Amino acid sequence: MTSTSATSRDLPHPAPEEIRLEGVLHALSDPLRLQIVRELAARGDELSCSDFDVPVTKSTTTHHFRVLRESGVIRQVYRGTAKMNGLRKDDLDDLFPGLLDSLLAAAGRQAVRLGDSA
Template sequence: MSTPRTLEHPDVVELSLDAVLSALADPMRRRIVVQLANGCHDQACIAFELPVSRSTATHHFRVLRLAGIIEQRYQGTAILNTLRSSCLEERFPGLLAAIVGAEAPSSS
């Protein structure tokens, strides 16, 4: 029997503010984070309508995972993405809410 494929994620104590802010500096990655924050957990990569190639989208998800912003896990052939809200809140209180709030459309 084969073991399920897993992806590496940093522990909460390993989260770096520089890595998180660098990952969130890109508008496509913020778009992914906002969709995860406003939607259901465990969204497949194909659930994101990004105006980039598939390989570029894969790169964006990888950067977010390595920065500790999202968790990815295999389910069959799909990779499901979940925002690591509680980890980010524990390590950097208020940061995720500020990022998501800043990306909300203004009502002016």
């Protein structure tokens, strides 16, 4: 994995050419990770980890964010003491045109069908 900087607070992210379709699909196959991505897409901006209301422990939440980051779905950066999360929509759209929009639309339809507000 490629890191853009060498400080201890920088988190490793895959370069766009390292992002693999199967990694993205695996990351998005988990309902909680898909919920996180849906929230990021809906807000269209960076959100701190504490902005997400997830029904799991902090360590499990950390794991889910790490899977999303290491697959190339999100970018995480520290801003002061907050770890900010942003969707790598441009990278994903360049690599897999239409994939993210289709998955988000399908997830939205499923949420309506199941009566899930997430």
